[in-house]
Amino acid sequence: MKFEFMPIDYDYFDFNGRNYVKLIGRNEKGAKICVVDSYEPNFWVILKKGSKVEAIVKKIEKIEVEKASRTTKVVRTEILNKKYLGEDVKAIRVFVTNHKDAHDVASAIGDLDGIEKRREYDLPLITKYIKEKGIEPLEWHEVEGSSISESEVGGSGIEKLDVDVCVFADKIEVLKDDKKFTPKILAYDIETSEREIGKGEIFMVSLYGEGIKKVLSWKKCKSAESYVEFCKDEADMLEKFVKYVNDYAPDVLTGYFSDGFDLPYLKVRAEKNGVKLNLGIDGRGPIFSRGRIPSGKIAGIVHVDLYRFVDSVFSQYLQSETLSLNEVAKELIGEEKEDFDFKKLGNMQDSDWCDFFSYNLQDSVVTYNLAEKIWPDILEFTRIVKEPLFDVARDRMATHVENYILHNLDKFNEIAEKRPGHDEIGKRRTMGKYEGAFVFEPVPGLYENLVMFDFTSMYASVIVSYNLSKATFIEGEEFSKKQGFFPIMLNEIIEKRKIHKKEFAENPSGILKARSNAYKLLANASYGYQGFFGARYYCREAAAATARLAKENILSAIDKIEKAGYKIIYSDTDSIAFLQEDKNKNEVLKFLKKINKELPGIMELDLEDFYARGLFVAKRGATAGAKKKYALVDEKGKVKIRGFETVRRDWCRLTRDLQNRILGKILKDGNEKEALKIVKDVVKKLKERKVELEDLMIRTQLRRPLNEYLSEGPHVVAAKKMEAKGIPVSTGMLIEYFVGEGSGKKIGDRVYLADEKTKYDIDYYFKNQILPAVENIFDVFGIDVRAIIDGEKQEKLF
DNA sequence: GGAGTTCGCATACC
């Protein structure tokens, strides 16, 4: 039997004491396929120079490890010339019967005479399989297979899996084929009576995908839409949910925060109701792996929690202030969730249930559309880092960088470094910080005609240009001249980013954009990776040198720009802003070219933009200019604001909107007098109590459990109030409160929740919100807002 | 017990 095959999910199982890999995917006709492949688990023993290879091999081949359920043996060995951290080494590849015991066999070998190190016993089996056999996820392959029952895994029970075809692989080859692949995606969402898992019950489940649009519920309402399917009770609803998922047979089952809520909730309710949540192709329910956040795995269906991918890969590039489905969907696809007033839950009328059904369905619709939007990014990341989709959708950037390295080591004949142990991590973490980036202290003022230069992927290009990595670090002598594999890989990442960015510019598509973006994110995370205590290729010296050399380069660029007669206004890490003055744009660009000729290696300075005006303010209560706080307007009138209160989510709307309008007035119209009027208007409104409470709410994130706070700030007081009222409070939540009138000395004594009926404290909002946000802006123009507004108050009094 | 200072904390920038 011969067919085209795309592996989507990877798993492995033991049979007769051996490991087999189970690939789940689709063929070219869209049928669901399981391919079973053999795998020979192995790890490496690196030898000391001049050691007696034959004697060591003899000893190794005799090793057996007794486990409760099996005995693992060394099957055979190979002696090869390899590289380890760039050095030539002689190594023994030790093949064992079971991967799970590779670590034990490695330990049993121990530090025999002549053995330097043991490596790769700590790589996941699937990672080794993909690396060694080249069966990469989400790429087309050609499989020649034979019947399972006649193969060596006949009788293993694998043929019982719920797939269209299940075969044993005789041969798998990669197809050089860029044929499109569209996965079958199914989105789901549940609504419950309680937020806490294990407490309430599930009212309804919605499902949305191509050709499916459903709300399953045991609650009733007259004149429900046709997509609602009524169930007898919760148990019946759960059974129907399982049936619909099984019938649809998706490649990807997706939710939003579903690892942390929907899937575990379903599991608990299914257990409670005695329903088998057999969503997997093996007839079993989801399995949750332990970890900071549990990950819900379903056999044969890739469960993707979009929140996790957005959180770990996208979030730093999003404008959204929270990663709620509503905000993220609004930003990425321009779609919003429906409104539903959860206060109604205590007393639901017939029509309220209809509204709730509609709300529930819309959540799945939004999740589905978000999944379609993000799919190219998840797909490209999966193809580039070559790990299974399930993991790629959950891994953080450091893991992506590491996986990229691991899957590209073979080009360098390199044996992989081991993961740091507990003690090693502890040691790394106690190391203090090293010196980081340079930030220029600006002189407060409103400037005209600014130019901004910035280095492209600065830290990554420093790593490449100066060859900074663990393998190229020589104790006491800095870094080797011989190019290391990490800088070479990083150079490739930067090159690919350039190529795909250009491709995208010529022929825009979601896939090309995602591809270019994935390389950019990998390049940007590579510096942090080398300084990250959990990294296999951790090298503090390389990270510190990267920061130091980046600093040297930006200081030297600043120096050149100054020597050319320009005035520097600001600089932070990889960017420099200066006054254009009497030079025209061509002269500036020519000058940029000249600087670039003198830069080392692949380092490159780029024109970021020309700006019509730029505003820099002083630090609070000081004359020194504030760093990381400025506002620019480009020549088209587009305003760019950094660091100001208006971009900070822990300031109230009133303050943020006011400051935003003022900055706009000053930058676009250059009119600070008009801006002052706006302030006066808002203060007047505030004093007349005409400001909506919503605009006065302050939102602060709770970043740890309540009992771990040493200092009880206002948001902690507010959270405690919520808890006392029976509102569940958890780490990560945005706590909302306003400051009301009262005699308490601390602000915390005057903290109120939105539904509390107290007058807002005019004085607080004036002195602690509005004034701090506008004062130093007007200071730039020699206008003392505080005095002016206080003065007007005095005039009125007299 | 009030003023001045330090510390804890959240959030932003790159």
Added chain:
DNA sequence: ACAGGTATGCGAACTCC
């Protein structure tokens, strides 16, 4: 625990007399 360091600025807690 799940990329790094640099920076602002609020409000509580502490220090000092």
